[in-house]
Amino acid sequence: MPLQPAAIEAVAPDQASLSAAVKLLKPSLWPVREVSADRALIWGACQGSGANPYRVVVDLSDLGAKCTCPSRKFPCKHALALMLHFSKDEMAFSGGTVPDWVGDWLGRRRKTFRPSNLPAAPKSLLDVHAADPEISNDPKAEARRDAARIRRENLTNMAVSDGLHEMEAWISDQLRTGLAETLKDLTSRCRKIAARLVDAKAATLAARVDAVPAMVLAQPQRMRGAVLAAELGKLVLLSRSWRDGDCSSHIRRDIVSAENRETLLANPDAPRHAGPWEVLASLEEARRDGLIARATWLLGLDLVGPRFALLQDFYPVSVGKQGAAFKSGEQFWAELVFYPAPGPLRAQIAAQRPLETPVVWPDMGQSDPLLGYRETVIAVPWTNIWPVLLPSGRIGQAADTGWWANTDHALPLTAENLPPAILGSELSMAVALWDSSSARLLAAQTHLGRYHAYG
Amino acid sequence: MLMGELSLSEQIALLETAKRRWMSGGDADTEGNLLASGQSGQEAQLRLLAQAAVIGQICLTPERPDGLTFRSVLPNFDLPFLPDELRPLFRRLNKPGQVGGLRDNVIALMSTRGVVAHPFDWLPPKDAGDVPAGYAPIQAWMNGEVGARESGPITVENWDLFTPADRLDAAGALRRSDPAAARRLFEAKAATTPAEERLRLIRLLAENLGPEDLRYLESLSNDRSGKVRDISRQFLARLGKVFGGEDARELADFVQVKKGLLTRRPQFAVKGKLNATQRTRMLALFQHVAVADFADGLGHSTSELAKGWTFAESGIDLMLFRAFCETGADEDLRLFWERALAEKVADLRYVQVAVPRFERAERAEICEKLLDTGQITHVAGIQDVIGVNVPAGVARALLETPQVREAIARARQAANDRDQTERSAIVQLQSLISTLATLLPRSYAQQLYDQVAGAVFHPADPALDPLIFNISLEGPNP
Numbered sequence: 001m002p003l004q005p006a007a008i009e010a011v012a013p014d015q016a017s018l019s020a021a022v023k024l025l026k027p028s029l030w031p032v033r034e035v036s037a038d039r040a041l042i043w044g045a046c047q048g049s050g051a052n053p054y055r056v057v058v059d060l061s062d063l064g065a066k067c068t069c070p071s072r073k074f075p076c077k078h079a080l081a082l083m084l085h086f087s088k089d090e091m092a093f094s095g096g097t098v099p100d101w102v103g104d105w106l107g108r109r110r111k112t113f114r115p116s117n118l119p120a121a122p123k124s125l126l127d128v129h130a131a132d133p134e135i136s137n138d139p140k141a142e143a144r145r146d147a148a149r150i151r152r153e154n155l156t157n158m159a160v161s162d163g164l165h166e167m168e169a170w171i172s173d174q175l176r177t178g179l180a181e182t183l184k185d186l187t188s189r190c191r192k193i194a195a196r197l198v199d200a201k202a203a204t205l206a207a208r209v210d211a212v213p214a215m216v217l218a219q220p221q222r223m224r225g226a227v228l229a230a231e232l233g234k235l236v237l238l239s240r241s242w243r244d245g246d247c248s249s250h251i252r253r254d255i256v257s258a259e260n261r262e263t264l265l266a267n268p269d270a271p272r273h274a275g276p277w278e279v280l281a282s283l284e285e286a287r288r289d290g291l292i293a294r295a296t297w298l299l300g301l302d303l304v305g306p307r308f309a310l311l312q313d314f315y316p317v318s319v320g321k322q323g324a325a326f327k328s329g330e331q332f333w334a335e336l337v338f339y340p341a342p343g344p345l346r347a348q349i350a351a352q353r354p355l356e357t358p359v360v361w362p363d364m365g366q367s368d369p370l371l372g373y374r375e376t377v378i379a380v381p382w383t384n385i386w387p388v389l390l391p392s393g394r395i396g397q398a399a400d401t402g403w404w405a406n407t408d409h410a411l412p413l414t415a416e417n418l419p420p421a422i423l424g425s426e427l428s429m430a431v432a433l434w435d436s437s438s439a440r441l442l443a444a445q446t447h448l449g450r451y452h453a454y455g
Numbered sequence: 456m457l458m459g460e461l462s463l464s465e466q467i468a469l470l471e472t473a474k475r476r477w478m479s480g481g482d483a484d485t486e487g488n489l490l491a492s493g494q495s496g497q498e499a500q501l502r503l504l505a506q507a508a509v510i511g512q513i514c515l516t517p518e519r520p521d522g523l524t525f526r527s528v529l530p531n532f533d534l535p536f537l538p539d540e541l542r543p544l545f546r547r548l549n550k551p552g553q554v555g556g557l558r559d560n561v562i563a564l565m566s567t568r569g570v571v572a573h574p575f576d577w578l579p580p581k582d583a584g585d586v587p588a589g590y591a592p593i594q595a596w597m598n599g600e601v602g603a604r605e606s607g608p609i610t611v612e613n614w615d616l617f618t619p620a621d622r623l624d625a626a627g628a629l630r631r632s633d634p635a636a637a638r639r640l641f642e643a644k645a646a647t648t649p650a651e652e653r654l655r656l657i658r659l660l661a662e663n664l665g666p667e668d669l670r671y672l673e674s675l676s677n678d679r680s681g682k683v684r685d686i687s688r689q690f691l692a693r694l695g696k697v698f699g700g701e702d703a704r705e706l707a708d709f710v711q712v713k714k715g716l717l718t719r720r721p722q723f724a725v726k727g728k729l730n731a732t733q734r735t736r737m738l739a740l741f742q743h744v745a746v747a748d749f750a751d752g753l754g755h756s757t758s759e760l761a762k763g764w765t766f767a768e769s770g771i772d773l774m775l776f777r778a779f780c781e782t783g784a785d786e787d788l789r790l791f792w793e794r795a796l797a798e799k800v801a802d803l804r805y806v807q808v809a810v811p812r813f814e815r816a817e818r819a820e821i822c823e824k825l826l827d828t829g830q831i832t833h834v835a836g837i838q839d840v841i842g843v844n845v846p847a848g849v850a851r852a853l854l855e856t857p858q859v860r861e862a863i864a865r866a867r868q869a870a871n872d873r874d875q876t877e878r879s880a881i882v883q884l885q886s887l888i889s890t891l892a893t894l895l896p897r898s899y900a901q902q903l904y905d906q907v908a909g910a911v912f913h914p915a916d917p918a919l920d921p922l923i924f925n926i927s928l929e930g931p932n933p
Binding site: 019030036037038040041059098100102103104106107110168169171172175176177178179180181226229230231232233234236237241373374375377378381383393394395396397398399401403405409410411412419420421422424425426431436447448 | 474477482497500504505507508511512516519520521522523524525526529539543547549573574575597727750798881888912913
């Protein structure tokens with residue numbers, strides 16, 4: 001039986017959700033829309049304001065739904081939009097094999113099913129357009145808004161400068177009293193200065209300072225002092241770039257905040273590249289500010305063009321586990337728009353579609369795995385993590401530490417359990433994240449096939 | 456550039472000195488440093504700190520450590536890998552926290568279908584005793600055994616060239632084809648192996664066990680391993696050796712012997728009703744008294760005991776059957792088994808006890824019969840006696856048991872009613888599916904799937920993953 005709009009109105013939590021859902025009906029926002037063979041489930045990927053698309057599924061038998069967006073409304077606007085899509089045009093949904101993440105949701109749903117007894121508030125698709133606010137075209141009002149924005153920016157810049165000054169004084173204090181003492185109390189000391197940076201509107205820098213203890217304490221005891229000194233030195237370099245008056249967007253991004261998606265996509269100077277990409281890994285990290293940072297690392301499969309891209313998202317811990325937008329090893333065609341920077345890495349997906357045939361890793365033929373990293377550090381000396389390509393080699397061990405090595409180069413690997421099988425593999429190529437002291441293996445092409453460290 | 460006339464290594468050394476100073480606290484020396492000198496206090500120190508960070512990143516590269524070692528490359532497997540399209544499903548079934556036993560059963564099922572897990576997805580534990588077919592080379596690699604694997608007939612000369620797993624396979628093949636040669640080989644070399652391996656080798660003597668093995672078995676009564684001594688004693692008992700002993704006499708005292716009214720054959724029965732202590736003692740004695748010693752204590756032969764035993768007390772009857780399995784000759788064991796079947800006392804526990812003595816095909820036939828007559832009512836435990844991927848007759852009988860039929864019916868009812876209070880019926884069916892999914896051959900797995908997909912579970916529900924895996928896994932069916 002076709003899905004009727006009245007049924008969608010009935011499950012919408014409120015009128016605002018319906019209105020927001022209608023705004024998401026542009027097909028270009030939905031690179032994936034699929035239906036199960038028995039036409040009982042529909043699912044899709046919706047490009048929201050984050051870098052990673054949201055995954056949405058709807059069970060058509062009862063319009064139960066799940067979405068990876070952080071909204072607390074149920075069903076959210078993305079789920080409603082997917083239902084609306086299906087009710088308007090079922091043929092736009094291609095037949096697909098039910099993916100694992102949908103199956104997992106079905107399993108969890110079966111265990112916790114509770115029929116809803118909540119009364120429904122009146123909502124109507126007819127009221128959606130009536131609710132749209134009018135946009136003013138008054139030039140004077142626009143000029144007043146621009147002036148206010150500039151005033152806010154200036155106030156922010158002043159606050160940030162003060163915050164950076166305070167951070168440098170704090171760093172000096174650590175050097176004067178001894179980093180050995182700092183290490184004993186690292187978490188609490190970093191927390192305090194991070195809080196000051198938040199007050200100074202330097203949110204991104206505050207998060208970086210908050211992450212210092214985890215980064216340092218993950219190192220062997222003998223290396224912690226050196227790693228701490230290096231990170232403090234990088235913070236000084238970043239601070240000086242700002243205080244010396246460099247207005248580049250990448251500096252502002254690394255201290256204050258990144259441009260939102262709309263601003264980036266509208267930026268004519270933002271580098272773009274369209275082509276095939278492969279997901280190397282999707283990593284999540286809990287931050288001390290109550291957010292989960294999700295980093296999806298991509299490998300460019302074109303012979304020319306950017307080799308790596310990073311899709312970076314944040315969502316509140318309180319929303320609960322969201323699940324990755326992509327699977328490791330997944331390939332797709334996408335047009336990526338990169339945040340402008342001397343070595344562009346962070347990006348947003350402007351357009352995406354499935355790849356029809358798999359693409360093999362191109363011959364990327366780089367002999368020195370740290371060459372790209374050094375070039376980046378020369379341009380952006382406060383870089384702390386960078387993806388590196390490892391040419392053919394093996395993974396061995398020395399005193400309980402894993403090492404990637406070939407006849408010419410060797411890099412220590414982060415202290416995560418390496419599966420025995422990777423120790424017995426011949427690697428023709430690998431990708432890792434280098435943090436100036438160790439490499440975190442993400443994926444490798446081996447004589448046994450593709451290896452993914454995560455997923 | 457930044458540090459005047461100093462060479463790079465001198466600059467690095469100075470910066471290392473500065474870092475040491477900062478570790479203990481205080482200002483590092485900035486003299487000669489173009490960037491820092493001329494600046495005062497805090498500014499000079501911060502400039503030097505920034506330099507140290509950059510120099511470290513750009514100029515220093517990790518040095519290959521001494522003692523860096525590499526494992527040998529993984530060997531070729533005996534069987535092909537699981538097809539790529541099934542690997543995600545395998546990983547889901549294999550993740551920690553999965554239903555107990557499911558992971559091992561999936562691995563076993565794959566072996567029967569002629570594939571092994573991809574090493575990135577699963578490797579057998581290092582010192583696992585029983586590894587499914589196809590994993591011997593990888594297990595040798597996990598244990599650090601490198602080099603080409605020895606193959607072909609095993610002899611005294613090439614004994615040490617075999618890996619332990621391959622040695623066992625080759626010795627088993629030799630015992631089947633030339634029992635005497637195998638025995639001579641064990642006499643020469645078994646004592647040089649560790650106790651666990653020696654036990655597995657001696658167990659191979661069960662194949663074609665005969666009087667020619669008596670002398671060797673008697674020599675094993677001095678083996679330093681208690682388990683080897685026990686198994687050799689069992690084999691000697693099977694060959695008719697009577698050890699006697701107080702325990703055998705004590706066990707015999709629990710039993711009375713009468714002459715049958717019609718047949719005049721001796722009839723054996725437990726004396727009266729046993730109290731709890733007596734019962735416990737009798738069961739304990741059966742653990743180690745050979746059936747020949749027991750019969751001898753009763754003043755009769757083992758075949759008379761097998762023919763004349765009165766089946767009256769389930770636990771005692773089962774323990775006597777176990778004694779026949781461990782220490783009885785083939786003919787006596789068969790006699791006793793046929794009588795247990797005829798008296799309808801045989802159930803799954805009997806088949807479990809008989810695993811070392813009855814071939815798989817026979818065990819499967821027995822299970823099918825017992826399932827059809829209702830003497831086996833539950834599917835749990837079937838895998839212990841037949842393994843996974845059971846013959847079609849057993850699969851049919853399993854799906855026709857009341858346990859399975861009623862579980863499906865209850866779950867379908869609960870799914871239709873969407874009644875929260877009956878969700879336990881669906882959970883129970885899910886557990887049953889986990890047990891059955893690796894037991895059934897493909898066509899019967901498909902039958903079960905067709906009964907529950909849609910009616911109880913959505914076709915994509917992870918509860919059906921084990922069945923979908925079975926159905927999708929091509930390969931020989933029994």
